[in-house]
Structures are given as C-alpha cells and as structure tokens.
Amino acid sequence: APGSPSLLQLADLVLVDSTAWFADSEAGVDVSDLASALRHRRRLRIQYRRSAENQASTRVVDPYGIVAKSGRWYxxxxxxxxxxxxALERLSSYEQLDAPAALRPSETLRTRWAALKERTEGQGRVSVTVRLPENGLDLARRILGNRIHDVSDAENGWCTVVVRYPDIESVRQLLQFGDHIEILTPETARERISQLARDLVERHSTPAS
Structure with a gap:
C-alpha cells in the first residue's frame, strides 16, 4: 500500500554458510515461515530452550535474519x-510484536553473523587433529558436537577429524573414545593424553583401597 514500509528481500534475511561446523539436526520451527515473518522487521517474542536448560523461557529479541551452518539453522x-x-531446533515458537526491531545502525545480517562467528570460533584456540574409525563418527558427533571443525573423507576405514578446544587440557574429553582414537597433532596434545592414560593405568593396576 502507498506509504507503507517496503518489505526487505529474503536475500537480506537468509544467509547460507556451507563451511564446516559439524552438526546434524532439524529445525524446530518452519524456516520458510520464519524467514517470511522476518521481512516485516518487527520484534519477536520467542520461546527458547538453552542447551543447558530443560524448559523453554520467553524472551523478546530484535532479529537480523537466519543462517544455515552445516545443517543447523540459527x-x-x-x-x-x-x-x-x-539454534532453531531449540526455538519452539515465535510471535511477531507490533514494535519494530531495534537494530544497530549500519549493521546487517552479514555483519552480525561475521562478528558472532568470529566470537564463537575464537572459543576454540587449540586445533587438535585426531584419527577415528569411520564407524565412530556418529559417536564423535554426539560427544564433540560443534567442537568438530573439519572431517576428512574416509581412507581405509579411517577419518581425520580436526577438533577445536580452548586449551590443551581439554583433550581429556577424548579419553571417552578409549582405544578407538589416535591424536596426531599437536605434539603437546599427544603428550597430555599419554600422561592421562598412564595415570589411569597406574590408578587401576592395584586393587582399590
């Protein structure tokens, strides 16, 4: 209608980033419906459950758009x-409010995504390369989630996986894979996992007191 604000193009609201964060999940709301709603540039009231919580909470947000990252929508x-x-699989419902979205001046979906992506990836300062059997990748996804940065094609039944951690000490998480994993690099990670394994052997070589 004359005088009404023009709707934004979907290309300004949906961004597909195909580079790897390893995830395999379904969106909890219809992505196309949400994208269409975002064209009105209004605030949203959402029901969202954080990963550490059992129940969803209500919050009001100012949306820039949605992004697809390796099978997961945000x-x-x-x-x-x-x-x-x-993460859309943890967003159970949303409602458009009458108020316009209060967005930062000169910021777009792409600039906000770039900043959030850099912040998220910056949490993984140490890249650890490991070798896993191909049939162990599903377990790796469940245990490591978004810490997986890259996965190679299988060769002779084995895959090379790059895992990002905030520090070397975090490699103790890889002990969950038992003898189904080998750390290739860096050498400091190999040394730390070797020391942890020796400590376990020593602790379990005598009856519990």
Whole structure:
C-alpha cells in the first residue's frame, strides 16, 4: 500500500554458510515461515530452550535474519542489545510484536553473523587433529558436537577429524573414545593424553583401597 514500509528481500534475511561446523539436526520451527515473518522487521517474542536448560523461557529479541551452518539453522538477533545465535531446533515458537526491531545502525545480517562467528570460533584456540574409525563418527558427533571443525573423507576405514578446544587440557574429553582414537597433532596434545592414560593405568593396576 502507498506509504507503507517496503518489505526487505529474503536475500537480506537468509544467509547460507556451507563451511564446516559439524552438526546434524532439524529445525524446530518452519524456516520458510520464519524467514517470511522476518521481512516485516518487527520484534519477536520467542520461546527458547538453552542447551543447558530443560524448559523453554520467553524472551523478546530484535532479529537480523537466519543462517544455515552445516545443517543447523540459527536465528541471529540482539537479545537486550547483545548479539546472540539461537539454534532453531531449540526455538519452539515465535510471535511477531507490533514494535519494530531495534537494530544497530549500519549493521546487517552479514555483519552480525561475521562478528558472532568470529566470537564463537575464537572459543576454540587449540586445533587438535585426531584419527577415528569411520564407524565412530556418529559417536564423535554426539560427544564433540560443534567442537568438530573439519572431517576428512574416509581412507581405509579411517577419518581425520580436526577438533577445536580452548586449551590443551581439554583433550581429556577424548579419553571417552578409549582405544578407538589416535591424536596426531599437536605434539603437546599427544603428550597430555599419554600422561592421562598412564595415570589411569597406574590408578587401576592395584586393587582399590
């Protein structure tokens, strides 16, 4: 209608980033419906469950758009002025409010995504390369989730996987794979996992006191 604000193009609201974060999950809301709703540039009231919580909570957010990252969809929005990634499989419902979205001047979906992506990837300062049997990849996804940065094609039944950790000490998580894993690099990670394994052997070589 004359005088009404023009709708934004979907290309300004949906961004597909095909580079690897390893995830395999389904969106909890219809992505196309949400994308269409975002064209109105209004605030959203969402029901969202954080990964560490059992129940969803209600929050009001200012959305920039949605991003697809290796099979997982995210709503990119400001939550009380702070940029956030909301995984759509944990977003159970949303409602458009009458108020326009309060977005940062000169910021777009792409600039907000770039900043959030850099912040998220910056949490993994140590890249650890490991070798896993191909049939162990499903277990790796469940245990490691988004810490997996890259997975090679299988060769002779084995895959090379790059895992990102905030520090070397975090490699103790890889003990869950038992003898189905080998750390290739860096050498400091190999040494740490070797020391942890020796400590386990020593602790279990005598009866418990």
């Amino acid at each position: 709503l990119i929005a400001d939550d009380q002025g702070n940029g956030r990634l909301f």
